[in-house]
Amino acid sequence: MSPTDKAIFSPAAERPTDARGALGRFRRVREATLALAAPLSPEDQLAQSMPDASPTKWHLAHTTWFFETFLLTPHLANYRLFDPAFGYLFNSYYEAIGPRQPRPQRGLLTRPPLERVLAYRAHVDEAMGRLLAKGAPGELADLLNLGLAHEEQHQELILMDILHLFAQSPLKPAYAPAPALPVGRDPGPAGEVAFAGGLVEIGHQGGGFAFDNEGPRHKAYLEPYRLADRLVTNAEWLAFMADGGYARPELWLSEGWARVQAEAWEAPLYWERGPDGAWLAMTLQGRRALAPHAPVTHVSFYEADAFATWAGARLPTEAEWEAAAALVDVSGNFREQRQFGPAAARSQPGLRQMFGDVWEWTRSAYSPYPGFHPAAGAVGEYNGKFMVGQMVLRGGCCASPEGHVRASYRNFFYPHQRWMFSGVRLAWDEDMRTDASSFERDVLAGLGKPRKALPAKYFYDAEGSRLFEEITELPEYYPTRTELSLMRDKAAEMAAVIPQGAALVELGSGASTKTRLLLDAAPQVATYVPIDISRSALDEAARAIARDYPNLRVAPLVEDFTKALALPAEAKDQPRVGFFPGSTIGNLTPGEVVEFLENARRLLGEGAEFLVGIDLVKDEETLVAAYDDAQGVTAAFNLNLLTRINRELGGDFDLAKFRHKAVWNGEASRIEMHLESKVEHAAHVAGRVFRFAAGETIHTENSYKFTVEGFGRLAAQAGWKLERAWESAAPSFAVVLLRA
Template sequence: MDSNARAAPLASRLSALEQRFREIRARTRALAAPLSAEDCAIQSMPDASPTKWHLAHTTWFFETFILSQHAPQYRAFDPAFKVLFNSYYNGVGDKHPRPERGLITRPDLDAVMAYRDHVETAMDDFLHDAAHAEPVAALIELGLNHEQQHQELILTDLKHMLSRNPLKPAYEKHWPLTSVQARKADWIAFAEGLHEIGHDGAGFAFDNETPRHRVFLPAFELASHPVTHGDFIAFIEDGGYRRPELWLSLGWDAVQARGWEAPLYWEKRDGQWHTFTLRGLMPVDPNAPVCHVSFLEAEAFARWADARLPTEAEWEVAAAGVAREGNFLESAAFHPLALREASPRGVPAQMFGDVWEWTRSDYGPYPGFRPEAGAVGEYNGKFMCGQYVLRGGSCATPASHIRASYRNFFPPDVRWQFSGLRLARDAP
């Protein structure tokens, strides 16, 4: 094969990467476009970050790990940004405290957008230089997937911030949803046996999805549909938040200390449950998947329903043959939707999109896991303690970002993510 023939596939791959870079960066800007500068500056709680910080941090990633290390002619936009917009990469150096990101009024939003312009221009030049770009193409792809994670965080953090405003303002005002007929959940049986889980090596994956390995699963059953708002209302009306026998000790402590009576964002008006959405305050749709519940609430509901949460291995085995389709960020609903078409019998519905589904699995390393070398190795491995795995993506997840092996993770009391649940049980 001559040099021209070898160069053609490389040029094609870099061109595709460049196109993906532009599309993902443009989508992040589009998510911020409806917001005022004031909207972009507010941090509503320590777990959340201002939109302006997300815009800057995703830019910081490309500047810090790509341009500053691999583009010889690159000059930093502002050296102070190295500390201001570092998240948790201790190997890079100092960082601004996470709970104080809302205090960064300077640089202003215009300066952050100029920072994005500066880095995007440099990245365009870098991606046209095959000698420099090709060796770090995998790192660039990591940065793009990292930005897609922050696209979801922009929406979840923004929702929490807007919910704190007594005016209950909407991010998008038009509500396109209509009521649908309820669909009863069935149980889908899976035989015992050896299975392989983890990423199969085709395409991008985070390091925590590897290595692929074998697991033995006893026979189990998985609910055909996620738990709905209507299901959760039945739990509430049966005293679910007042019955300590349903709760783990940590969960009951949270119920008592924080006054939980319903999922996050729910409130009763004129005797009917309403929930705050990115389109404002809306009546709860009983047929839509329940969201904004913690692992602790999901676990209590499962016990009330005489079932349990699936393990992540069970979830992945069940999802292996399911089409990766659903209600994702691109639908612009920004809210879980009721199922509008019947799912084929024996195929779990809504496995992807709508809500992240809690599993009963601790977030830990797979057998043989080794984090990446250097600061990027801090991306996942150091968080493998005290958290639980969620699967499947949500209505705020970009469609190209999710796959059956994807492992999300959060502490058990977190509720501001689009997190729901699906029941499992041991085979009879």
């Protein structure tokens, strides 16, 4: 949280005037602080790891001193100070109150012992009970709200400081031991959410507690911008490191580069190499293997800014962040979830992880809002004079108490600090992003991985789509031939499940060849919505369908079909039937299949139907031949991905230095396609260099093979029921009917 005592209350604070409510809330917050200290030994409570940190025992005493100084002494008649010396020991920044123990020397306070600190808390808590016995009217309610919010800040500080302390120990102790940290599913490439900008209002609106640095509410003008829909992950940070992120001065602000050099930064704080060279991270649950899909944390503003530059992005301003956050619920991974670390992004449309997990760096300097004036007296002493030299963070973290943060909450740290739970969300100006930029980002990230990989969805530019249609005519490539035969035989049965006036939504439509069989058998379809990432292929297919089916409304949607959030208006208020032929779903991992089906259920709506083509498990010889044909068409299809990179991203791949490779991975039940480097060489893409060893591959596609029963189990995880399956003779293929 912000360095202690830098923020004070809003005059518009919610006032718990009811005696029972005020006292109950006070006790709950105080008990929560003690509960955080409970797992610690007396030695842990005393220790301090750096000048920015404080011993847990000091936090327990300081939060108690706050109530004694600002509530009891001025407002409770005949209150007796527990120990006058504690005013010096446990004051933090309040110059008007008097001198204090220097912060860097708090770890020298071997006295008072923990037992006396706990007695101090009991003494103050008893007196606060008497003070609040008749409620908390007026100024007292404001001070109580401030004191409780201040204590919640210190609850987070306790966890931050303990993690830093334990990280210094060679024993790497755990604050909250657990069998294993949740791994989480791969969230896939980050999406982008667009905002129109314009004149917005930011700052606290009143009607509840807020620190005074959250106001006054005021207008701000924003240019159109985009935010990443999730936080940057550890895997993406590893790609940044693999690309020399900590060794490239052109990515860094001058002061940040100086810090990198002076302190030999090569990774986020708490990362270290294991015996096998793999990265480990120190967490509140001890030293653990790095969770690749979890948000990166413990990075400075300098690191966040360098990563954003490397990614062709920037950090959001705090006004951009707040305007976006005001549109989502304040929910997320907070301390009460007891994860004690950031979690992988969940599968859901729109902005994710805006609250909880990690504090998000913004590019905004911490300064006063227009019209800000610090409150009078000691309690308002520190906001104004700390409004220089620090940067704003937003959103809360996994150590923040639930209910403590809000969209207007402004946290702030110096740009070099890393021991807090701080992470990164990317932003772009509207003119920074084009249709090709997502392609660029995914290519750069994929080639930067230790095991290079590229998303299969980028195969399908105009040439790739043409080559794939040629592949479907090859004698070795049975899936299209078998599926077409199955659909010719069973199209009437499949069409019979489609309601009158339905919208047929085809995900990844390509040339829409199989769709015609369904449309011919189902004249009751009113609207056809083809979705494809390739505008050229989509436009061509949509024009052909519109020409040949003049009574059918055609509403094409240019979108990544795995992420589409909404259908065109033409499909509104119609029964919806999804169509996903061609065994394209086999390109996804089992976890991605579940996530894709979850997204499809949200897109199509409850009660929708979904026809999905799946290739079934069969002998290895048949499978490998289908993906490595004798004429070399599949090889050309695979290599065309490098041609597209050269054409659209300024790459210089020499296709003669790569060969197509297809292998059956029986353990994973999938065919894998790779581009294998024949020789050691380097290639350049978008100004970056990527080196290849002889025999090193770029993994370009997986094609999973299923059983009907196994696919039904995956569908059930995503909220679908498998109602029916049509299966061909060998080489076996199936079309299944799912219902949401």
